[in-house]
Amino acid sequence: MNPIQLESFIKGIPKAELHLHIEGTFEPELMFEIARRNQISIPYQSVEELKKAYNFNNLQEFLDIYYAGASVLLHEQDFYDLTWAYLIKVQEQNLIHTEIFFDPQTHTDRGVSFDTVIQGIHTALEDGHKKLGISSRIIMCFLRHLDESAAFETLEQALPYKKWIIGVGLDSSEMGHPPSKFERVFSKAIANGFISVAHAGEEGPAEYVWEAINLLKVSRIDHGNRSIDDKQLIKHIAEKQIPLTVCPLSNLELKVVDDLKDHPLLQLMDSGLMVTLNSDDPAYFGGYMNENYIEIASALNLSKKQITELAKNSFISSFLLDDEKEQMIQKVETFYQNN
Numbered sequence: 001m002n003p004i005q006l007e008s009f010i011k012g013i014p015k016a017e018l019h020l021h022i023e024g025t026f027e028p029e030l031m032f033e034i035a036r037r038n039q040i041s042i043p044y045q046s047v048e049e050l051k052k053a054y055n056f057n058n059l060q061e062f063l064d065i066y067y068a069g070a071s072v073l074l075h076e077q078d079f080y081d082l083t084w085a086y087l088i089k090v091q092e093q094n095l096i097h098t099e100i101f102f103d104p105q106t107h108t109d110r111g112v113s114f115d116t117v118i119q120g121i122h123t124a125l126e127d128g129h130k131k132l133g134i135s136s137r138i139i140m141c142f143l144r145h146l147d148e149s150a151a152f153e154t155l156e157q158a159l160p161y162k163k164w165i166i167g168v169g170l171d172s173s174e175m176g177h178p179p180s181k182f183e184r185v186f187s188k189a190i191a192n193g194f195i196s197v198a199h200a201g202e203e204g205p206a207e208y209v210w211e212a213i214n215l216l217k218v219s220r221i222d223h224g225n226r227s228i229d230d231k232q233l234i235k236h237i238a239e240k241q242i243p244l245t246v247c248p249l250s251n252l253e254l255k256v257v258d259d260l261k262d263h264p265l266l267q268l269m270d271s272g273l274m275v276t277l278n279s280d281d282p283a284y285f286g287g288y289m290n291e292n293y294i295e296i297a298s299a300l301n302l303s304k305k306q307i308t309e310l311a312k313n314s315f316i317s318s319f320l321l322d323d324e325k326e327q328m329i330q331k332v333e334t335f336y337q338n339n
């Protein structure tokens with residue numbers, strides 16, 4: 001496939017996104033606009049200057065800037081505008097379903113109420129469904145660098161909004177904050193009807209992936225790259241078909257891999273794993289879903305069949321209802337047959 005054919009195939013194929021932090025879709029232009037209307041100053045003179053700061057050596061360097069960016073979000077309208085801007089991208093890129101993370105503690109710790117955050121995001125997603133035909137789910141992440149009691153408090157705040165939130169996740173600084181730290185919170189969340197997922201094996205060891213599976217009872221692993229270091233783990237994930245939400249451009253920008261040609265995606269697929277492609281924090285990592293597909297497909301020379309498998313996996317691994325999944329997978333198959 002030449003690059004033009006590859007791009008047009010990827011742009012056209014229906015896809016779902018399963019690993020996307022809404023705060024990570026905050027484009028600098030919108031950040032400046034919201035900062036101005038909220039009368040908050042940003043320590044950068046211009047969009048260009050801010051973009052120059054997007055040069056990360058590891059996860060923590062990124063997180064420091066990501067949390068600083070999110071700090072200009074104050075009002076329900078801000079969360080609505082952030083989410084709506086992402087949904088426009090979703091529509092342009094032929095994503096027909098998206099499952100988005102949000103980090104309540106990033107906002108509640110600054111005095112913004114849980115209600116303000118969830119109302120803004122939820123209303124935009126409802127409009128996205130009505131006006132753009134995009135289906136979606138919301139997953140609430142606990143910040144793992146904060147303590148267990150803060151996570152319990154956040155879970156309490158979420159309970160009145162349970163009908164809008166399908167699951168709980170775990171993100172932020174991985175090293176030194178193993179899944180085991182949140183075993184009791186996840187257990188309570190599951191008892192309350194939430195599905196669970198967790199970031200594991202992005203920078204942390206394969207052992208953290210085992211913990212996410214055994215202690216947090218996750219339905220998906222976010223990232224999971226380091227699973228490759230443990231043959232038994234790979235065998236287990238393959239047997240149970242626990243999906244991995246892989247994020248190529250994030251891995252490149254955060255130096256999880258030095259080059260996309262060294263990315264473990266194909267090894268994972270060849271080991272029989274249920275792998276999906278995702279954009280993670282697209283405003284910070286230089287690309288949304290299609291850019292992630294295009295960059296990794298060209299680096300690893302993926303075929304149309306492999307790209308189609310990844311697109312189908314995104315629906316299989318989603319938290320859609322079975323009949324919704326089937327309909328969307330059929331759309332992927334029809335596209336593949338005609339292209």
Ligand code: HPA
Nearest residue numbers: 021171172173199280281
């Ligand atoms: N890893 C951990 N925490 C995060 C990420 C990530 O890639 N993006 C936003 N929060």
Ligand code: ZN
Nearest residue numbers: 171199222280
């Ligand atoms: Zn992530």
